[in-house]
Each structure stands twice: as structure tokens, then as C-alpha cells.
Amino acid sequence: MRARWLTAAGLFLTLSALSSPSPTAASPSVAARDTFADVPGNALSRRDGDHAHAPAHNHNHKGTVLAELNETEILMWHQPTPPSYYTIDWEGEGDPNETRHPSLMMAHIVFMSLAFFGSLPIGIVLRSVKHPAHGAAMISFYGFSALGVSSSMLYNKMTPNMYDGSVHGKHGYFVLVLALCLSAVDIVAGFTRLVSFIRSANKSIKVFWQYVILNQSTDAHSQGPEYAGLIAEDPEEYEIAKLGVPHSDDSPDSPDETEQWANEVHRHHNRHSSIVSDRTLFGNPTRSHSSDTLNETAKQNSRTAGGWAVYIGQAVFAVLERSLVIAGFGMVLTGIVVYTGGCRQSWVNGCLAHLIKGGIFWCYGLLTFARFLGSYAELGWAWNRAPKGSKYTAEFTESFVIFLYGVTNTWMERFGASPGDPYTTKQVQHISIAVMFWFAGLVGMGIESKRVRRWLASSTFESFSNPTDMPPEAITEPPSYLASFNPFPALVIGVTGAAMAAHYQRYLFQVQIHSLWGNMLVAFSVLRCLTYFFLWLGPPKSILPSRPPTEALGSFFLACGGIVFMFSTEEVTIAAMRRGRDDVMMFLNVAVAITCLAFCWTLCMVALKGWLKSRTHSNVTYRSSNISA
Secondary structure: OHHHHHHHHHHHHHHHHHHOOOHHHOOHHHHHHHHOOOOOHHHOOOEOOOOOOOOOOOOOEOOOOEOOOOHHHHHHHOOOOOOOHHHHHHOOOOOOOOOOOHHHHHHHHHHHHHHHHHHHHHHHHHHHOOOOOHHHHHHHHHHHHHHHHHHHHHHHHHOOOOOOOOOHHHHHHHHHHHHHHHHHHHHHHHHHHHHHHHHOOOOOHHHHHHHHHOOOOOHHHHOOHHHOOOOOOOHHHHOOOOOOOOOOOOOOOOOOHHHHHHHHHHHHHHOOOOHHHHHHHHOOOOHHHHHHHHHHHHHHHHHOHHHHHHHHHHHHHHHHHHHHHHHHHHHHHHHHHHHHOOOOHHHHHHHHHHHHHHHHHHHHHHHHHHHHHOOOHHHOOOOOOOOOOOOOOHHHHHHHHHHHHHHHHHHHOOOOOOOOOOOOHHHHHHHHHHHHHHHHHHHHHHHHOHHHHHHHHHHHHHHOOOHHHOOOOOOOOOHHHHOOOOOHHHHHHHHHHHHHHOOOOOEHHHHHHHHHHHHHHHHHHHHHHHHHHHHHHOOOOOOOOOOOHHHHHHHHHHHHHHHHHHHOOHHHHHHHHHOOOOOHHHHHHHHHHHHHHHHHHHHHHHHHHHHHHHHHOOOOOOOOOOOOO
């Protein structure tokens, strides 16, 4: 296996060397300009809608790429850049006699970062494992948020308004109100426990602390007085089904070595269970009766409307709670925009497009890295076999998101155009990419459908003219059916990167930045295909995350490409050229540093959750796999 990964690394480096542009080919448009220098201007075909500064994309030009900034041309399409909070705090613009307070803004940034990227994700992790310290984490979240809001209010009182129409504060208050609404669920649950404690016979301080404050079940409150002497056990101790992928259409007939090992671990874990409560509660010492009883009860509860309502409510709560972290990331972007005075007037459409789309690739990269670390292993999304089966694969989810992205962006590309305006070249470029997302996502979802796969495999039996000639026994599926090998998500990302790397820009620096993040998306696509290649040779057989190194590299390129995507917005690149910061290496290094910081944060959160879960499964042991030469 090591030889395979070394081969992949060599292949990737070779592809990178072949795809790297030479210095002489950095600007094809400049070379073309020199070649056709003697050709009259009206002999060159004009391109419509490609002018970088025209708000309506209706200015014609000859497609030349400029190396130096043309301020006169910029002012033809954009108003002069007004002062911002950043310029009056750090560059001395405005009234020099007025005292500035950038330290208050720094305090706001620090406190809100600790709240949304420290206390909040830790609280979510603690809730996921039902840890009693979840309440303390959420209290610290609201404490940091209060300090951050207070410092922001003081800053606004002492600083003139430099950004008319800002909604950053309103969005922040909305996110905090949503967090309070979610915390209200915990408050109601705590009040319910308090009422139950008051009505109970045992009103000791120990029971109050464990049951009401820490939300830890006690015998007197969880089982009633008739079962007060019994030992509380996990429902998983009554499982009779073998731990492994359940027998289904996607599973082989005979268990493999991994399932046998997993069952040995499971039996080792079950040896520590209590037989007393098993006999007392169910009246039968056999483990099968206990398992059947619990399974039937679970099935009956799942069929009831109340059971479905609880399940849907829990799912909605989990999605909303985790979306608070993404909302915090969105608040970081809008806060930077407001503080630096960006995305105003005619810049707004391009700014929003780069921030939203780049933010999507950024989050996609972080989630891909989390999958590499082992997140979603219970669903089989960590390049492993699902322990209990999964209805939807990770590739199906990726294809669905790609489809949804394409559907929405197909119609958004005409924003700002007047009715009856012809489609410009740039609009055709972007709409065609959105349509690719749309239908490639549909193809990806179709490939992931088990029913569609059976339809596609039905042509195998056309050679049997007589139905009686069909093989009576079950047909063994190939090992490749154990995993999903869907290249369409990677194909979509790779084609998008290749197209954007060749996207026309007005200035050479903008061409280089777009080429940088476009090639990063292509690198992710190549690495994802290499992952599929090696997993095709040896599909995952273990329920443990396999952690293919190509996914670690691919997720890094994807996340870093998303950051550079956001950096490549026209207003940012022009501001960099004005200040002499138009250096591609600087942009790349900043993006790499931010990505490494975010990956470290992701590793800490995933590791914390794994450590907390390992404390509840301390009896599980691991066996090293045999390494063949």
C-alpha cells in the first residue's frame, strides 16, 4: 500500500510540473498584443461584456491585459474610494485632532472569535457526547459575546459612521438571538428536571447537582423506585446483531475479517454487562429475548407520529446549532468588508459573488479535511465501511449540494441586467458553469442511487432468453460495490478550476490570482481521482477511517483555493495594486497560513470529540493489521 501512495505522489508531482506555466507564457494576451501590434484596431474582434470595471458589462475592448493600474479607466466606472474605519484608525485619514480607538475594535474581534470559534464549537462537541460541562461552555459563549458586543457598541459611540447601510450589526444580533432560542431548549429541559426533582422523594444536594445541574440520570429519577437497585446499562449491550455492515444488497454474503474482528471486540465489550438487570427487567437470561424486545420497541416508537416529530426536531436543532459556526464565519467576512469599506456601490455584485462562492469552497475543504480525520465515520463517510449501514453516501450529499448550487446560480447570473439586454460573454461563461453544476449533480445523484444501479445492471441478464436459465442463487457483487466511486463532484470542481484559471481579467495581477486558485481546484480534483483509484484497487474493509493521504492534500488545496478565490475579488486586487501589494507570493502565503490555522482548529475539535467518546468506550481494543510485503 505504501508503494501505491508513493506512486501517487510521484504522479501528482509530474502532473504539477507539466501543468505549471512557464514565465514566458504567463500572459497570453500580452504576447498576442505584441504579435498583432501592427494590426489596425478595428481589425481585431471585440469581446462584449468582459470589461472588468463596467457595472452593466457593456463596454467593448480589445482583450489586452494591462500590467499597470489605469486609474482613469477605473474612475469611468466606479466612484472614488471613500475613507473607511481602517483608514481612519491605522492610516491617519480624517480629522487628526480626533482620538481613534482601534483597541476597542481589536477587543471586539478577539472576544467574538473566542465565542464563535472557541466556546461555541466546544459546546456543540460536549452536547454531542452528552457531557455535563456543556452548560459551562455555553455560558462562556454568551459571556464572550457580551464582551464583544459591548466593545463594539463603545467603538461605534466614539467613532463616526464610515459605512452607510451596514447590516453587519443586525446580522450579528440575529445570530445571537438564534443562539438564545436554541439555548432556551436547554433552559426548558433544566426547568423540567427541576420540577421533577421537587416532586421526587429524594431532595439531597447530591441528587440536585447530578440530576438538575449536570443532567446525569440517577436511579431514582430515571428508572423509578422499583428499579432503584438496578445497574443502568447502555442499550447497545442488548444487541444481538453482529457489529458490521448489515446484510443488504450492497454487502457480500460472507463476513470478512474486519467484521469478525469487530464482533470479537463487541463480545469483549459485552462481557462487562450486568446479567442481573437483564434477568430482572425482561425475565429471561437470554440475550436474544432482550434484543428482540428492544428492537421491537424501537420499531414501534419509530412508526408513531411523536417519534418522527422528535427525530425531526432533533435533526433541525442539530443543523441550526452547527450553522451558528458557519454564521460566525459569515460575520467575519461581513465585518472585514465593513471595517475596510469594501463592497460598496458598483463593486457589490462582484464582491458578493467572490465571497459567497469562495466561502463555499472554503467550508467544503474544511469538511473534506474533517472526513479525512474521521468525522462522519458512523455514516461511512470517512473512507470506511459504515458500521450500521448508511442510506446516503458522502458522494450523494456532495452531488446534491452541487446540484443545488447550480440551480440557484443559473438564474442569479443575470442580476443587474435590464430586461431585453443581450447575453454577454461573461454571462454565458458563468451560466454554462452553473448548468454544468446542475446536471452533473443530477448525474452524480443518479449514480449513487441503488435502484438506478440495479437498473443499469439489468442488461447483464439479456443473454438469458429463458427466465428458468437465470441463476437461482444470489449473484455475488464485486468488491467495488462496497464503496462509492463517483467522479462527478471532483470533475465539476476540476473543470470549474480549469475554466477560472483561463478567465479573462483586465490586469496581469488579476490573471495570476485567478490562475492560482483555479489550479488549486484542479489539484483537488486530481487528488480526489487518485483517492478513488487506490480505493478501487483495495476497497475499505474496516469500520475505522482509512485516512487516504490524497484526501488530506486535496482538502488543503480546496480550502486554500477558496481563500484565494475570496482574495481575487476585483476591489481587493485593485487596492493591492494601489498600495504596491500586488505580489502573488504574499497572497498565497497568507492564504496558506489561514488554511493551516483553520486545519489546526478542525483537528482540535475533532480530536476533542473523539477523546470524549473514547472515555465512554474504554473497553474497545484495536488490533494492528498485518502488513504484507
